[in-house]
Amino acid sequence: MDAPTWETINEGDELPELHKTPTVTDLVRYSAGSGDFNPLHHDYDFPQSKAIGTIIVHGRYKYAAMGEMVSNWLQHGGRIRKISCQYRGMDFPDKPLVIQGRVASKSEDNGEKLVNLHLWTLNEDGKKTTPGWVTVVFPD
């Protein structure tokens, strides 16, 4: 697929989905890459994991997956100005997680070509556990 350009993007456009089913090993890889070794993401015997009933996916793994989804879509044709998300629900290893999103708005501000995206993670129960928002700047 061609990289999106300012001219071809329309409000309401759906972005290509990113499918992830992070295994425990994937979470360990994320821990190693980020430096976050919270046992809640790899140790089933950690007290907080026991209280929750399992280990959970790093919130920031989901945040990073949103970044990956947008990066894959942009193919380096636009630049992320702002990226945010809220970790409203937990996700678990070996469960499918789909990153979805759409173009929320398109605007020119002080000569800058801006596109706002609304993203979310969808779990296997159809729940949006992590809503996110991204602002992309396109070149002139």
Add this chain to the structure above:
Amino acid sequence: MAEAFELTDEMKAAIGSESAPWTYEVTTTSVRAFARGVGYTDPVYFDREAAHAAGYRDIPAPPTYLGTAVFIPGRSHDIFSGPVENQPSVHHGLENVLDGGTETEYFEQVCAGDTLTGVTRVASLDVRESKAIGKMLIATTEMTYTNQEGRKVAAQRSQVIFY
């Protein structure tokens, strides 16, 4: 769960306090390890030639790279890897921690080879109650990153939930 948790004057006094600066060398190895951890397959995040071909001066840090720690034993947190030296501290006594939300704003592209200086400030402390975990403390911190040329390249706001 903390039934009776409330903000003390001592905790409130931490709002607005800032950390000492901490140096973050953004290296090719660190960027690749982060990109691998996320699951990227885009060669731009691994290969310098691919990065150059895509218009970057070096391998770019992926969108949510900031927050990646530079660990130094004794000066960094043993588990979370961030600096513990001269950091603003809130003595809340709560044991459990969850991430609440993250926002990163970029003013410039960060690439391997950059040396960033990070300063963290406690932006706010709030107490809220949820059905699942009861009373919780939500600490919002703001980290600003300045590059080797003295320009502010990014700001990151993080919400951490303690319960």
